[in-house]
Amino acid sequence: xxxxxxxxxxxxxxxxxxxxxxxxxxxxxxxxxxxxxxxxxxxxxxxxxxxxxxxxxxxxxxxxxxxxxxxxxxxxxxxxxxxxxxxxxxxxxxxxxxxxxxxxxxxxxxxxxxxxxxxxxxxxxxxxxxxxxxxxxxxxxxxxxxxxxxxxxxxxxxxxxxxxxxxxxxxxxxxxxxxxxxxxxxxxxxxxxxxxxxxxxxxxxxxxxxxxxxxxxxxxxxxxxxxxxxxxxxxxxxxxxxxxxxxxxxxxxxxxxxxxxxxxxxxxxxxxxxxxxxxxxxxxxxxxxxxxxxxxxxxxxxxxxxxxxxxxxxxxxxxxxxxxxxxxxxxxxxxxxxxxxxxxxxxxxxxxxxxxxxxxxxxxxxxxxxxxxxxxxxxxxxxxxxxxx
Numbered sequence: 001x002x003x004x005x006x007x008x009x010x011x012x013x014x015x016x017x018x019x020x021x022x023x024x025x026x027x028x029x030x031x032x033x034x035x036x037x038x039x040x041x042x043x044x045x046x047x048x049x050x051x052x053x054x055x056x057x058x059x060x061x062x063x064x065x066x067x068x069x070x071x072x073x074x075x076x077x078x079x080x081x082x083x084x085x086x087x088x089x090x091x092x093x094x095x096x097x098x099x100x101x102x103x104x105x106x107x108x109x110x111x112x113x114x115x116x117x118x119x120x121x122x123x124x125x126x127x128x129x130x131x132x133x134x135x136x137x138x139x140x141x142x143x144x145x146x147x148x149x150x151x152x153x154x155x156x157x158x159x160x161x162x163x164x165x166x167x168x169x170x171x172x173x174x175x176x177x178x179x180x181x182x183x184x185x186x187x188x189x190x191x192x193x194x195x196x197x198x199x200x201x202x203x204x205x206x207x208x209x210x211x212x213x214x215x216x217x218x219x220x221x222x223x224x225x226x227x228x229x230x231x232x233x234x235x236x237x238x239x240x241x242x243x244x245x246x247x248x249x250x251x252x253x254x255x256x257x258x259x260x261x262x263x264x265x266x267x268x269x270x271x272x273x274x275x276x277x278x279x280x281x282x283x284x285x286x287x288x289x290x291x292x293x294x295x296x297x298x299x300x301x302x303x304x305x306x307x308x309x310x311x312x313x314x315x316x317x318x319x320x321x322x323x324x325x326x327x328x329x330x331x332x333x334x335x336x337x338x339x340x341x342x343x344x345x346x347x348x349x350x351x352x353x354x355x356x357x358x359x360x361x362x363x364x365x366x367x368x369x370x371x372x373x374x375x376x377x378x379x380x381x382x383x384x385x386x387x388x389x
Contacts, residue, residue, distance in 0.1 A: 026260040027216035031245045037266040039229055039257040044098040052249025054112045059247055060263045061115035064102055067137040069123030115270045117145025122159025131170040145271035146179040153187040165200045177273030182207040185218055192222025203275040211237040223279050228272055229257045
């Protein structure tokens, strides 16, 4: 058998077996690797059999829809419009039934050894009220995953990204843990590209929804270097005849996810709850780029002025120096501390009218003493300037 024929035979065997050779990496068909953990997620209208699901040893967890937007109205009878009142009652009945179904499925799944989680579907409206609603609805235990579901970056239909940050921070305040972020590829890319504006949202563990076999070219690597969960199967790409992965006890409308971990590793990592490490932008200055600290210096300098120039002092404590021959001008450098000390000493003294403005006095002393020693009166008025004159 030639090398080419042998390679083709190995490829065909890998296709038929569905073994690990089929998965090139965590971004390319990882469900073909039988060592990778599978996670299911569903909502109240999905039909499935948990007793059958757990027969698949790769299925490690189930994430169920919890709350949706703001809490249902408890006071439907206060609504005067008859149609709106009936709609309110239907919403409340659905809410009550779905919550009981959620609690029943949670107890059974955990009793069968599955890890459990819940997600909140973010809608427009107060994000803190929605966070409180999610916690009240799901009553999450310390070992249960929490997630915020942002279906799209459309604040008219779903919770805005800024409100999603507030939601996540309030969940952390109430429970001590951050939620996982569920979103699609376009929204995840936007968040990754704007991670400085969304410092919390861009660091939540990513539950990535993309129904392709290869996401390597599209994965939004900002702070996210890997997904926490990848939803790779839904009704979008699962038909009666062909489906990337269909666990026993489920229909094709169930969502299937994968983790870049074994079942044991996933159960140790569950329920996530922290933030991923921040990755700075490439063009951001780093601490080593900052220049070394230097003592602030005030440098006095002057250019030759015309003989008609006169000294002018205004009420804002600024001064211009009278004409001084260039040959007699010497630049002086005063540190900020020394000049502040000189000004404070001058202001505290009872000086005559000529020197009652401290800056005027300093400038006058500097200009007339450029090349001669200070006289006795100057030494008394400006002792702090002596090292510089």
